[in-house]
Amino acid sequence: MYSQPVDTRDKLIESTRELLWERGYVGTSPKAIQALSGVGQGSMYHHFSGKPELALAALRRSAELLRAEAERSLLGPGTAVERVTGYLRREREVLRGCRIGRMAQDPEVIADPQLRAPLAETFDWLRETITTVLAEGRSRGEVAPDLVPETTAATVLAVVQGGYVLARSADSAEPFRQAVDGLIALISR
Amino acid sequence: MYSQPVDTRDKLIESTRELLWERGYVGTSPKAIQALSGVGQGSMYHHFSGKPELALAALRRSAELLRAEAERSLLGPGTAVERVTGYLRREREVLRGCRIGRMAQDPEVIADPQLRAPLAETFDWLRETITTVLAEGRSRGEVAPDLVPETTAATVLAVVQGGYVLARSADSAEPFRQAVDGLIALISR
């Protein structure tokens, strides 16, 4: 989930990604993006029309990287439960939260269909992917037959997103781990 | 979860509560609070030293009300699973999210121990309360014996908080309901 900026556009997008993650849309100013990226005012407005366009490019890239990262655990080797467990337990910067889920709190993002789209698409894709993993696992007998793949997939996603909220509130990664452990115990029986 | 403002301080706190819910800490300006409450500049700064103090009063009140609301389902009648299910399915303004959990995304709230305290305390109390409900239910045979009360309680909280994130991202309450349904199925067997 990291890429070294090579050109000016890239530097702007990477800096915007970091600031959106840390401070959200309303908390991210063009000036801060310029300062972090080292790109000047004129240059920034040459490459992007303004803050919304920058944010859109940043969110699209974050969504793409998040998806690639999730594929590594979900579409890798192992049984269904192992793959979902791997996804839940993969290394995360728990106290920083999710680059995508974070934006769901920003009213200006949620109100703008263009800006909201990467969020909706990312979670849709994740839910479908996890649903498929669980459904296949069930047909192979790796997963309890009474477990409903689609709703369980939504539960998995919610635990991750909610785990971040609990962790940040507690200023500790512990609640995230507890929530994940509780879920893994529930789906493993 | 509603109270009619009676005096000036109350009007300010209620308006701040609404704005913090809708726009977060960084997105809430003193001017907006004055406009919504109908209280003038001078009056506002007479009652509160500034935005942090207003936010603190608002968060404390929201935490108190949220706790009272949660007690209604968690400490009411019914088996352990019924009470947790009641908590999960109680009426919520899903697309508006949680007044408390919402603030976990605000770096200025998380960085300030005073402002973060209501969040940490609320989730600690909820986790402990749900843990107790599940532990008692287990000892009564209402809950599967292999279900760990503490981690499961964290999972319950995370599903609610994460459900809000998924719902707002999708601009639909459906993912919240799916996540909750998935969890209820998991703890009911």
Place this chain on the structure above:
DNA sequence: GTCTATATTTGGATAGAC
């Protein structure tokens, strides 16, 4: 307690030179 005036900084750009 409340009002109006004033002040400083930041947000988010546009304009035009190089």
Place this chain on the structure above:
DNA sequence: GTCTATCCAAATATAGAC
């Protein structure tokens, strides 16, 4: 493509009168 100058509104107060 990039730089510097300029602009106007909003954020977040403080001061002093009533």
